[in-house]
Amino acid sequence: xxxxxxxxxxxxxxxxxxxxxxxxxxxxxLNYTSGDAGEALSWxxxxxxxxxxxxxxxxxxDFIDELKQKRYLTxxxxxxxxxxxxxTEQSIRQSSLEEIFGKLKKSGKGNHRTxxxxxxxxxxxxxxxxxxxxxxxxIDVTQSIHNxxxxxxxxxxxxxxxxxxxxxxxxxxxxxxxxxIDISHSMILYGxxxxxxxxxxxxxxxxxIRTKYPKDTLDIxxxxxxxxxxxxxxxxxxxxxxxxxxxxxxxxLATDLLRRRKTHNKQIFMITDGKPTxxxxxxxxxxxxxxxxxxxxxKTLNMAAQCKRLKIPITTFMIAKDPYLQQFVRKFTExxxxxxxxxxxxxxxxxxxxxxxxxxxRTVR
Numbered sequence: 368x369x370x371x372x373x374x375x376x377x378x379x380x381x382x383x384x385x386x387x388x389x390x391x392x393x394x395x396x397l398n399y400t401s402g403d404a405g406e407a408l409s410w411x412x413x414x415x416x417x418x419x420x421x422x423x424x425x426x427x428x429d430f431i432d433e434l435k436q437k438r439y440l441t442x443x444x445x446x447x448x449x450x451x452x453x454x455t456e457q458s459i460r461q462s463s464l465e466e467i468f469g470k471l472k473k474s475g476k477g478n479h480r481t482x483x484x485x486x487x488x489x490x491x492x493x494x495x496x497x498x499x500x501x502x503x504x505x506i507d508v509t510q511s512i513h514n515x516x517x518x519x520x521x522x523x524x525x526x527x528x529x530x531x532x533x534x535x536x537x538x539x540x541x542x543x544x545x546x547x548i549d550i551s552h553s554m555i556l557y558g559x560x561x562x563x564x565x566x567x568x569x570x571x572x573x574x575x576i577r578t579k580y581p582k583d584t585l586d587i588x589x590x591x592x593x594x595x596x597x598x599x600x601x602x603x604x605x606x607x608x609x610x611x612x613x614x615x616x617x618x619x620l621a622t623d624l625l626r627r628r629k630t631h632n633k634q635i636f637m638i639t640d641g642k643p644t645x646x647x648x649x650x651x652x653x654x655x656x657x658x659x660x661x662x663x664x665x666k667t668l669n670m671a672a673q674c675k676r677l678k679i680p681i682t683t684f685m686i687a688k689d690p691y692l693q694q695f696v697r698k699f700t701e702x703x704x705x706x707x708x709x710x711x712x713x714x715x716x717x718x719x720x721x722x723x724x725x726x727x728x729r730t731v732r
Contacts, residue, residue: 389420389430390439394462397451398563402604404440404449451603459603463571464578467716497531505533542726543584543628545621546572549639550589550605551612561686562607564712565638568719570602575720586624590617592645592652596624611645611654615663618670618681625679633679634726635705636719640687642695643667659695671703681705682722686712 392414396407408431415421421430431449434440439458443450494507515526546569554561569587576585577599587597591610594617618635625633643663646653655663674681681703685696693709700707708718 385425386430386433390434390458391462392420393430393434393439394455394459397455397459397603398463398567399560401606402451402456404443404451408449453600456600456603457574460570460574460599463567464574467568467571467720494532494534497528497533501533505535507532507534540632541582541630542580542632542634542723543586543625543630544572544576544633544723545586545588545624545635547588547590547594547617547621547635547637547639548605549612549614549617549637549641550591550607551610551641551644552607553612553641554607559712561640561712562605564686564715566602566605568638568716571716572719572723573599573602575723584628584630586621588617588621588624590614590620592654593647594620596620611652611656612639612641612643613645613647614639614643615646615667615670618667618674622670622674622677622679626677632726633677635674635679635681636684636723637681638684638686638715638719640685642692659691664695668699668702671699671705675703675705680726682726683707684715684718685709686715 389411393407393411396410397404400406400410408427411420412427415427421427431440435442437454438452439455440449441452442448494510497506510532511526511530514532515524515530518527518530519525548562548565548569550562554565573585573587576583587599587602588594589597589605590613591608592613594613597605614637617637621635625635642659644654644656644660646663646666653662671681681700682705683696683700685693685707687693688709696707696709706722708722710718
């Protein structure tokens, strides 16, 4: 019998309180506690009291024991508590990648198209006639046979060079990226946690490059009163400090790191929520949090111009809506010739991923 048979849909109940469900919550909480396992478990315990996450067969004690058995947790002998392991750090990065990149793939924004194309290693939707020098693996065999039949009939099969049709391909270049993260005190002011989304983006981008683009490089720079590089291992533990915003120092360090890279494509991504307010002059810090200080702003703009001369574009992800701050970012972007996104915290990851993937593609004729 042909056709379809329909029956009543009975939803399957997902068991509550299993290890996988609790692990997802635990990894998410670690982002907010800056890698403090004891605090994350304490929060998870409070959530369990309020929402009954565990059940009679599997309790929080069982979950902690299993975390140890599967090497997500280890005893912290110095402090008498728990510490996360390298396996947990990688799981946090993978979780961030799935969260952000999953949204990106689902949204299908399609902002990767470029006006030109040529020989390369990733096919796109463009088609054109065969030209001398095109690679044979670019030929669209099915479409070429179709062209031959249309042009010459189907009696005696004839194919000429004019019937051949090739698929355009994007050429992907190696890219060196420095991701700058503002850790000044304003990143947690006004009741809004801005550092946790920034950390998630950094971890997700690092995991994307490590797994999908292993030949690309990613350096991470944090900046407050000073600027310093951090490693991938440091990311889950990153915290905001009682700092001003020394954007100049961050750009100077990012530029130095990129100078050492031998790749052709170099770029800086900067996540910030405020204006530059600090410079270091010898051993003294020059600070002014009121308005936009001319001395600080001019030196920062000079650094943006220097990056432009070195062909290092800066993409600024501004997570604040103050009009006068956005005006500064526009001037900064104009000086560098880069780009700026005025992003909400929720859209930050998708913006950065879209821009990273787009920037690492260069098309040639």
